[in-house]
Amino acid sequence: MTNKINQDRIEAITEAIIKVARGDFSVQVPVTDKYDHIDALAMGINMMIDDLKLKEETDKENEQIKLLNKELEEAKLKAEESERLKMAFLANMSHEIRTPMNGILGFADLLKSHVLPEEKKLEFIGLIEKSGNRMLDIINDIVDISRIESKLVTKNISTVNINDLLEQQYKFFKPRAKQKELKLSLHKGLPDENSVLETDGQKLNAVLINLVNNAIKYTKTGQVEFGYAIRQNDGQTKLEFYVRDTGIGISKEDQALIFDRFTRSKKADMDAIEGTGLGLAISKAYVEILDGKIWVESVEGEGSVFYFDVPVTEDSKMYQAVRQVDKTDVATIDCAGKKILVVEDDPVSGYFLKIALQGLSNNILVARDGQEAVDMFMDNPDLCLILMDISLPRMRGDEAVKIIRKTNTEIPIIAQTAYCMEGDKEHLKAIGCNDYLGKPVKMDLLLKTVQNYMERGCTRCLKYKSSNVEK
Amino acid sequence: MNREISQYHIGNNTYTIREGNIIHIVTHGDFPVELALEIKNFCLAQAGKMDGKCSYLVDLTNCGKNDPAAREIWKEISNDASTNKVATFGMNPVARVIANFVIGTYGGVNMRLFRNEKDALAWILEGEDQ
Known part of the structure; x- marks a missing residue:
């Protein structure tokens, strides 16, 4: 009988140890009033569990303290940086205010103390006015930032x-x-x-x-x-x-x-x-x-x-x-990920084309000459369309078209050029351009032409489609 | 020698002030932190009334579990400037385990565990005549 009771007590201790091993520190082993060796064992285990629990809590607190310290350190650095910026701002602001004040007070002084010709007076008044406006701008900025910081600025639709x-x-x-x-x-x-x-x-x-x-x-x-x-x-x-x-x-x-x-x-x-x-x-x-x-x-x-x-x-x-426009003109195909190469040496024209085409694709490359165009074509096998200027430095556009066509006959190439003489269009088609846009390029025609060719499918799209059909 | 002067009860524990600046504590049951704090305040107040340092004779025979925070409080009592020695004793294995946890938390030389009251008291009085 005693053996059975002792066996149960030992079993309780074993169970408690297993729970602790699994991270459960809420467990306690029953202690009898015998105060024998098994109770001593149980008491020891209970107190050890308490210690482990305390250690775990302390570790957690320490982690939190560490985190808090890190946040405090960051906040401190931020505050120091903010303070530094404020000081720099004040120094700058002081300079910014003093400069127009110098103009206002200086020319006001001149106006007051000198007999000046009318022309000079007007010039000085103009300068005072200009300085005053500059002051007003500064004041407006300060008022605006204060209102923003005070969250007084709202949306007025x-x-x-x-x-x-x-x-x-x-x-x-x-x-x-x-x-x-x-x-x-x-x-x-x-x-x-x-x-x-x-x-x-x-x-x-x-x-x-x-x-x-x-x-x-x-x-x-x-x-x-x-x-x-x-x-x-x-x-x-x-x-x-x-x-x-x-x-x-x-x-x-x-x-x-x-x-x-x-x-x-x-x-x-x-x-x-x-x-x-x-x-x-x-x-x-x-x-x-x-x-x-x-x-x-x-x-x-x-x-x-x-x-x-x-x-x-x-x-x-x-x-x-x-x-509405999307439904009729643009949204019939998803061109967003398709890559277009714009070849244009004039930065303004190149930029215009890039901006204009951004409604069709978000992947537009720009080359500044024929050689760069060929290189970019080689480096970008997923290119879907080329918009090619003809009069280009280093390598002309028509030369570039010929080189590209030697390796690829599928990719649509649209020439965009100021060469609008009779026969130019035929020449460009003969060397491999699919279409032709005369400069100045009209935006609606540009979009329609580019979209038309992209809708038909570029090299990548055709390959993709055909591989899917075979499957 | 060591005549009883007065006796108090806090929780299930008995506190007897004995001659020779000795507080004799007979513990009974668990020692949660609240009780330990109460005991500390009581003991240090009593020690403050004594002429010279105070020693504690602690009977752990029926002592229950000591919380880690309660053990810290024992450490504070032992460490106090008014404390001379803390002699704990208890015949049973549970008392030994508890005493070792308490002494282990403290680690000071003026706290020891004895098998019985006689040995404990002897240690407290050791060197008193010199």
Whole structure:
């Protein structure tokens, strides 16, 4: 009988040990009032379980403390960085305010203390006015960022004609671009009647003004181009705006920072270009209020492209119009992933083609001469269509077509050229071009022609289809 | 020698203040942390009233489980400036296990385990006449 009881007690201890081994520290072994060796064993095990449980809890707490310390360290670094940025901002702001103040007070002083000819007076008044406007811009920036930080900025939706808005900006910035001898161009992604969107026009306007203003400010020579295109991403329709310049560019390191408050690119600072460093932070906040996102692509010394998008809601006129166009013209085939090669030596024309075709494909390559075109054709076996300029440096377009046709007779090649003389079209067809577009290329004809050939099926598509049929 | 002066009860435990600055504790049942805290406050208060350091004579014969936190409190009592020695004793194997857990937590030299009260008391009084 005693043996059986003891056996049960040992069994209870064994069960408890098994549970502990499986990580269950809630188990306790019964201790009798005999206080014999088995009870001692049970008591020891109970107390060891308590210790293990405590250790586990302590380990967890230590892990949490470690995590907390890490977060604290990160927060500390962030706070220090924020403090540093604020100090830099204050220094910059002080400079930014003092500079126009210098102009205002200096010329006011001159006006007060000198007998000046009328012409000079007007010039000085003009300079005071200019400095005053610059001050006002700074104050507006500070007020805007304060309102954003206080979460006082809300969305005010109204019907906005995007083309009108861009047109106004083009007219506004044209004189300034001309003054700097920059070429300013505007690309409207939709016809006027379809460019109507329900959005916050003021914020959209503010973002575009800031980006175009920056583009002109940071570009010494070359061009500034801005515009928009309709994009379909992950089932969402978006209006994607861009502002492209051939300015000083932004380093990779600075690209990650320029949308932060009080931050300017190092190059901008080094070149002592005026600015508070708030414009892009305000733009980012506004774009986010509009449920969009903003980003930049840039190469230092070559230029930058700032993009931002805003959603096109399904109940908007623009969405309906685009859907209508999609149904009739574009959406009959899915070309989004198909690769198109645009061969064009003129950067502006090349860029126009790239933007124009982005509605058909999101995979567009650009070659600047015939040799590059041949190389890109060789390197990209999944290429679906080539849009070939003819007058090209290094290797002419028709030479490139001949080389490509030696290895591939299927890929559609559409010539786009200013050679519009009688016989040119026949010549191009004879060397292997499937079609011909005369410059200046009309957008609707370009889209229809390219779509027509892509719909028929490119080399890759034909191979894919035939292999499926064989199966 | 070691005449009883007064006796108290906290929980199931009995505390007898004896001559020679000795608190004789007879434990009974488990020692959760709340009880251990109460005992600590009581013991240190009593020790504070004594002229000189206090020793503890702890009977573990009927002692139950000591929580890890309760063991820490024993450590605090043993470590206190008012404490001279802590002598624990108990004949049964359970008492030995508990005492070793408590002493193991503390690790100090002024706490020891004895098989019986006589040996424990002798250790406390050891060197007193010198």
